[in-house]
Amino acid sequence: MKKVTINSVASHAGVSKKTVSRVLNNEPNVSAATREKVLAVFKELDYTPNPIARGLAQNRSFIIGCLYDNPSKSYITRVQTGALEACKENNYNLLIHPCEFRGEALINNIEQLLQTSRLDGIVLTPPFGDFAELASFLKSKKIPYARVASALLQDDSISVRSNDEQGAFEITEHLISLGHTSIAFIKGHPDHSATQQRFKGYRRSLASHGIEFDERLVEEGNFSYHSGVDSARSILDLCPRPTAVFASNDYMAAAVLKLATQRQLKVPDDISIAGFDNAPIARHIWPGLTTIAQPVEEMTKQAVTQLISHIAQPQEQPYQVTLESRLITRESTSAIK
Amino acid sequence: MKKVTINSVASHAGVSKKTVSRVLNNEPNVSAATREKVLAVFKELDYTPNPIARGLAQNRSFIIGCLYDNPSKSYITRVQTGALEACKENNYNLLIHPCEFRGEALINNIEQLLQTSRLDGIVLTPPFGDFAELASFLKSKKIPYARVASALLQDDSISVRSNDEQGAFEITEHLISLGHTSIAFIKGHPDHSATQQRFKGYRRSLASHGIEFDERLVEEGNFSYHSGVDSARSILDLCPRPTAVFASNDYMAAAVLKLATQRQLKVPDDISIAGFDNAPIARHIWPGLTTIAQPVEEMTKQAVTQLISHIAQPQEQPYQVTLESRLITRESTSAIK
DNA sequence: TAAATTTATGACACCGGTGTCATAATGTAA
DNA sequence: TTACATTATGACACCGGTGTCATAAATTTA
Known part of the structure; x- marks a missing residue:
């Protein structure tokens, strides 16, 4: 089976390769009859242009x-x-x-x-x-x-x-609407702009309800599950313990959930946990994570x-x-x- | 800044493009002096061959x-x-x-x-x-x-x-060594050969301990979390309930864990759960999943x-x-x- | 030293497309 | 009907490499 190139199509159709190229690229200045003829040969020979050659040209x-x-x-x-x-x-x-x-x-x-x-x-x-x-x-x-x-x-x-800022605002609003006022926050990776945005949304929500921002409730994470474990440890060790944790993504939230469960805490009865992203893990664990879905x-x-x-x-x-x-x-x- | 091609290198070095090509591809029959010269021009002009042109040729x-x-x-x-x-x-x-x-x-x-x-x-x-x-x-x-x-x-x-068969065998052995004899099994997707292999390993282990194979303990899954939920439902509804579940992958095992936990069952006290693959979720949930790690x-x-x-x-x-x-x-x- | 090999090099076609430009065919205005 | 535009088409160079083959230079052999 010979390779079928623009040349074989051209000779089969009795036209020049340039004309074939024109048909291929829907260029103007090809008569209807010629176009038909070439298209028919495409079908007949089962031709597809070579993308590498195209790329070179x-x-x-x-x-x-x-x-x-x-x-x-x-x-x-x-x-x-x-x-x-x-x-x-x-x-x-x-x-x-x-x-x-x-x-x-x-x-x-x-x-x-x-x-x-x-x-x-x-x-x-x-x-x-x-x-x-x-x-x-x-x-x-x-x-x-x-x-x-x-x-x-x-x-x-x-x-x-x-809108990360808005998402973070809304989920914090949700927690506040449930009566939470001591809400810990786990930041994401400092290189990501979303990290700042989500933090801003969290603070804006607190502020809009007159809840004083508490530095001690904020942990530095980096979006990894592992960093979530570290942050969770610090947060769960706090006295008094916050009643809710908002982690900047679901992996870190899952880590908080795991650690809390390990420590015999009931989620959400003893502590509420919220994440961000709506990653698969958010619905693969029990209890499922409240989160922000992004498209x-x-x-x-x-x-x-x-x-x-x-x-x-x-x-x-x-x-x-x-x-x-x-x-x-x-x-x-x-x-x- | 002009594009630097094999031609510019050739003229710069005062050789033919074919010679440049030879140097490029470490072909024999290039004198040491010429090779040096060409290599120097590579450096000087910061030349890298165009992979598309190469690909076409x-x-x-x-x-x-x-x-x-x-x-x-x-x-x-x-x-x-x-x-x-x-x-x-x-x-x-x-x-x-x-x-x-x-x-x-x-x-x-x-x-x-x-x-x-x-x-x-x-x-x-x-x-x-x-x-x-x-x-x-x-x-x-x-x-x-x-x-x-x-x-x-x-x-x-x-x-x-x-070796999927061997892995499944070993994890079943592990369960049996813990005293389990009523071990449910969730199959993977029927199109995957691993599905049959893992099933075989499970049965071989049972057989090697004289534990009778029980059809009713086997559920058809497809490796997805969702299929795990369905299978888990059937398994947890069994009377008597098996004391252990071996799911053909970690997602399905996680689903069993979630459902069991939802039903107030203690894992592993009330029921042991094992997975396969050592997916991230296996260590992201509590309790962590016993599983088989594959490279x-x-x-x-x-x-x-x-x-x-x-x-x-x-x-x-x-x-x-x-x-x-x-x-x-x-x-x-x-x-x- | 001449002849026979071997090694080094370049000219040129080729891979399969696209771009430019000249020219042929057709359509329109005068 | 002729002159002029416009549309259709093809010849040919080109993209940037590699393969083939002829030939020049260097080396070995006789």
């Missing part, structure tokens, strides 16, 4: 890179799912590239990535979207990029996020879709969108007794 | 595809991690391709994938490694592939697996490494390896009272 790879460095595997999976949907719809492929955020090696690492794979664009997932040096590096290399779930910036970048897949999908259309045709106005998150109440929070 | 994409259809996100993440390590070491890239196992559309889907991305090879993760039609399709298309965690076959394919990353890494070296130079003998798994005991299992 157009200096494009039809590949989007996805950068991540995130302790939450489920978050990564969701990001990938959204990115893949967008890629699929546009005949792009997704190349995944985990890499360490810290260290001056990052830029070199990315440079190498670009050299070895000629990506058409890059999706920056948290915390990469907030790293200004990276953004300006990519700009200097003229590599289009899109930021997912990162802070709002006054620039021309593509950015899709959700991670949708955010990423929109970001990548925009990125791809930007690659095809650079836009004037930046695409910056904030999607809604929503409160999901489960069994881990209840009214104070 | 050699009909290679330097991309490995990773096929999956698995309800366990953490499993996918681990597979990706291992595959990425192997790719990184060999300057390959990884393209991820989730796709539905069921349906006659699968082959078409893969065909399309191959046409749009010209993969150099494919890693088949469970359950794809056990799908004979797919294997023969890939063979007919001359696409090299490697099978991860699939059944041992008497063929010439690259295959890295772990998923290592399996995949070896498979992809072999795949890549096979692509570079087709091997005569098949690479078929079985790695060891090991029992991890946590708090979810204890001696019967």
